[in-house]
Amino acid sequence: xxxxxxIKKFLNPKTIAIVGASNNSKKVGGILxxxxxxxxxxxxxxxxxxxxxxxxxxxxSIKKCKKNIDxxxxxxxxxxxxxxLTQCMKKKIKNVIIISSGFAEENNKRLTRKLEKIIKKGKLxxxxxxxxxxxxxxxxxxxxxxxxxxxxxxxxxxxxxxALWSYIADLEKIKFSGFVSLGNMMDLEFSDFLEYYIKDKKxxxxxxxxxxxxxGKRFVELCKNSKKEVLLIKAGRTERGEKVAISHTxxxxxxxQIYNTAFQQAKIKVKNSLIEALNLKKENIxxxxxxxxxxxxxxxxxxxxxxxxDLTEKGFQINKVIDVLGTAxxxxxxxxLNRIKIGEKIILIITPQSMTPINEIVKMIIGSVHRGYIxxxxxxxxxVKEAVEKLRQKNIPVFTRGI
Numbered sequence: 159x160x161x162x163x164x165i166k167k168f169l170n171p172k173t174i175a176i177v178g179a180s181n182n183s184k185k186v187g188g189i190l191x192x193x194x195x196x197x198x199x200x201x202x203x204x205x206x207x208x209x210x211x212x213x214x215x216x217x218x219s220i221k222k223c224k225k226n227i228d229x230x231x232x233x234x235x236x237x238x239x240x241x242x243l244t245q246c247m248k249k250k251i252k253n254v255i256i257i258s259s260g261f262a263e264e265n266n267k268r269l270t271r272k273l274e275k276i277i278k279k280g281k282l283x284x285x286x287x288x289x290x291x292x293x294x295x296x297x298x299x300x301x302x303x304x305x306x307x308x309x310x311x312x313x314x315x316x317x318x319x320x321a322l323w324s325y326i327a328d329l330e331k332i333k334f335s336g337f338v339s340l341g342n343m344m345d346l347e348f349s350d351f352l353e354y355y356i357k358d359k360k361x362x363x364x365x366x367x368x369x370x371x372x373x374g375k376r377f378v379e380l381c382k383n384s385k386k387e388v389l390l391i392k393a394g395r396t397e398r399g400e401k402v403a404i405s406h407t408x409x410x411x412x413x414x415q416i417y418n419t420a421f422q423q424a425k426i427k428v429k430n431s432l433i434e435a436l437n438l439k440k441e442n443i444x445x446x447x448x449x450x451x452x453x454x455x456x457x458x459x460x461x462x463x464x465x466x467x468d469l470t471e472k473g474f475q476i477n478k479v480i481d482v483l484g485t486a487x488x489x490x491x492x493x494x495l496n497r498i499k500i501g502e503k504i505i506l507i508i509t510p511q512s513m514t515p516i517n518e519i520v521k522m523i524i525g526s527v528h529r530g531y532i533x534x535x536x537x538x539x540x541x542v543k544e545a546v547e548k549l550r551q552k553n554i555p556v557f558t559r560g561i
Contacts, residue, residue: 159376160283160346165354168253168283168346169294169336171228172199174301175220175251177242178233179203179211186233186257186485189303189512190291196298202227220245229253231291231301236260239287240272247280255301256286259483261342270344277345289341290320290484293327293334296360302327302337303484303512305541309333312362313436314355316340316348318369319393319460321484321509322432325561328510328538332436335361347372349380356384364388365435367460369403374420382424389435390428392417393460399467402459402479430468433559444472446533446555449503454479455494456507457486457514461537464561465505477502484511488518495528504532510541520545524552535560 174194180187191211194201202225203211206218217223220230220242230246232239236258246254261270277284285292291301295310304324311333317323320339326332335358338351348371355361368390371377381388394400395414421428429435452474456462462479470476482490491506498504508519516536523532534549534556536542542558549556 159373160350162354162357164252164283165346165350167228168285169292169299169338169354170297171253171299173202173226173228174199175202175204175223175227175230176233177204177220177230179205179216181208181211184513186303186513190231190233190257190301193300193302193307193512197300198297199228199299200225220249220251227251229255231255231257233257236266236269236287240269240276243273243276243280243282247276247282252281253283254285255289255291256284256341256344257289257291257301258286259288261287261344273344282345284345285338286341287344290323290339292339293323293337295334295336302339304328305510305512305514311335312360314358314361314364315367316351316355316364317367317460318343319367319458319463321458321511322367322460324509324511325458325461325537326432326436328541329436329438330539343370343372349373349376352377352380352388356380356386356388362386365391365432367391367393367432368417369393369460369463371417374417378420378424378426381421381426388426390421390426391430391432391435391464392428393463393467395430395467396470398470398476399463402463402466431464431561433561438559440561441557441559443505443533443535443555443557443560444469447474447503451475451477452503452505453477453498454505454507455482455491456480457482457484457511458507458509458537461507461509461535461561465507465535468561484509485513487513488515488522491519492522492526495526498528500527500531502531504528505535506532507535508537508542508545510536510538516542516545520548523549523554529554533557537561
């Protein structure tokens with residue numbers, strides 16, 4: 159369990175180092191630099207080859223930088239991370255966000271164990287790996303890949319699926335006090351941040367998207383004693399949805415009934431959809447599903463898990479859930495579609511992440527041999543308006559608030 163002083167420092171850094179910073183605006187490191195251009199603190203780019211990232215002086219490694227660093231954000235390949243964490247430990251940098259994937263969710267046990275040893279030895283505070291970053295509007299801090307940075311408000315969102323943030327951050331008139339993507343929860347977990355937001359004066363409402371709880375007892379107690387509204391969305395309500403959640407963040411989702419009983423006893427509010435937790439009306443797509451057998455393609459594992467639960471509970475059979483990941487390009491969707499038999503009903507999910515070529519994907523759908531069998535979920539609002547209009551003009555069923 160981390161102290162709340164540690165969590166406060168984690169979410170309120172004055173100096174951030176971006177390992178993997180890039181001049182290429184299409185790379186993760188380039189997106190992060192761009193998203194932090196209004197940050198009220200200092201940015202230190204770390205790049206092995208570049209001497210400058212934009213107008214900022216760049217360093218070849220953490221150890222080469224002599225400045226004090228409050229938070230390190232890592233966006234480099236998984237194999238590089240033990241060395242980077244060791245450098246953080248030697249420089250007494252405690253707080254690290256690991257955006258990179260390639261650990262437990264890909265069954266990389268050896269690398270996962272190596273990281274766990276370094277974290278324990280250095281007493282580091284690690285968010286992730288395989289996470290989407292954090293958002294704190296008070297200091298203009300945004301280390302996420304959402305296309306839109308939302309305005310300051312009073313809703314906090316803690317999620318095991320980062321891409322769901324790119325969905326709800328895109329909604330007009332919804333404002334947030336903060337967001338945390340937990341990823342694989344190798345170290346920091348739900349309760350650490352739930353306690354923070356319960357005490358945070360700027361936060362009035364807390365929403366949690368859960369696949370697995372590490373410390374269920376502490377979490378339930380915090381919810382039970384909270385004077386603020388805490389709403390939960392739990393993936394893995396069905397056996398099929400549970401399997402999708404496991405493949406997403408390597409979370410072995412405990413039987414939903416066990417969770418649900420604990421939540422009911424503590425009088426914790428559980429919602430079946432994220433959009434309903436935001437007091438918005440959920441769109442129902444069932445009337446367009448003339449067949450009971452479906453294939454789901456998604457660039458957001460959490461969205462895939464939630465819609466799998468929803469449709470399974472309504473009697474639909476989900477044949478496959480294919481997660482093309484948040485970095486997916488048009489070619490990735492096309493490659494997956496080419497493997498699907500013509501005539502199968504397909505739900506194609508897009509969350510508006512910075513690397514998502516929305517308009518290209520629209521053209522691909524319109525020109526696809528599967529066009530007549532696709533139901534498109536372009537989740538969001540601001541970033542998907544044009545795409546939704548084009549699809550509707552071609553009479554392709556499209557929804558923006560389907561989960």
